[in-house]
Amino acid sequence: MGETTNFQDLFKKSMLHLDAFRSISYIDILLGLLSAFGIGVFIFYIYKKTFRGVVYSYNYNVTFVLMTMITALIIMTISTNIVLSLGMVGALSIVRFRTAVKDPLDIVYMFWAISAGIASGAKLYPVAIIGSIAVGLALVWLSRKKIREMPYLLIIRHTEDATGSVRSQLNKINHTLKSKTIRKDVVEMTVEMRLRDDNTAFVHDLSSTDGVLDVSLINYTGDYAQ
Template identity: 40%
Template sequence: MPFDLNDPFSTLPLATSQIVANLLVALLCGLAISLIYRWSYRGTSYSTTFVASLVTLAMITSIVIMAIGNNLARAFGLVGAMSIIRFRTAVKDTQDLVFIFLVLAIGLAAGVGFHRLAILATVFVGATLWLLGRSGFGASRKLEYLVEIVASSESASGEDSGTAAPEAAPWDAVLARYARRHRLLHARSGEGGRLDLGFLVTLRRTEDAPALTDALGRTDRVEEVALYYDEERPL
């Protein structure tokens, strides 16, 4: 894109071929970034509309930059016009923000005619994001899980165990077998003398999670077992 630094309020028109080239580069880079997002996404709230928006956002940013050019009056006018828009969609994942900023930067580079910068940035930054996502870089290795237990107040033999000491509970032995350490987070009494217990458990091995829930399910007084884990932690 041609610039006239001597007159910041001037308007230098773009050739049709330059406009088409800028939009094509923004389109191709936006498609590449959206595919990288799709391949590297590890969350639970995947949105197809967000993936499509990444492509169009790169092109729209390119159009905005071409419309502004080197004209300061247009730039300030655009800021005023965009200030009336209210974006109320909450971005749940920080990684989504990274991809949004990436397509904005790519669209900006394509809009000013820096095609090589836009393409190389897409390749290098996109490859970095893909590798980080696939390798699980930065994921916690503590193997911490939340175990919820619903237990009855009576044992299988019919004896009332409501007054038993906490350390004598039958599930403690199971937790000690599969976990390096476990800590009681909450305890709540329910209907019919049932107990709702929550434990923070650090497993010895990730593959012990199914065995732990199975062993707890066969433990005396235990009626229900639920195990929760962070989706970003390895299983």
């Protein structure tokens, strides 16, 4: 009686017994981790150099280094055995990260770290190194070429007697009146404007005007200056 071959036998013969899934040398492990660590440090440096936010977080930046190395470890682990790879996919599918990312550019750095870790873990070192250098140079170049013209809201509280002086100061700036509120003898105005290179010297001129109680400059993205 002939021996029957089912799907499980074919799967074992075609996948489980491939040489590519049997073992990985210690040299490959060391090279993969060193490559991931070096690229992670490079991402760390680029992120710190091109950061344009309000508060720089050292701990958040360090996660890019660790994320690159951990991703490389995962890829090296699942490349040794197809059963482990399937189990890893199932395990990672139930993981949910709910940390809010305020800057969309941070997502780019996360994908960069993960991609570099995948390439390092798969022993595609030229792809990981050359690709990371290209991405890093692009980020540095784009950060320097960025036109720093941002929308701001200027809130001014002054007495009615200072209306003429405030108006003359605002005429020097391209602005749009958004709201005006009068409470007894106090006038509160909100105007919209766009500034380049954080040129906020006019705020001090307004605050020193007679009759001006306070001046606040608010950036739409949450940056504050006074």
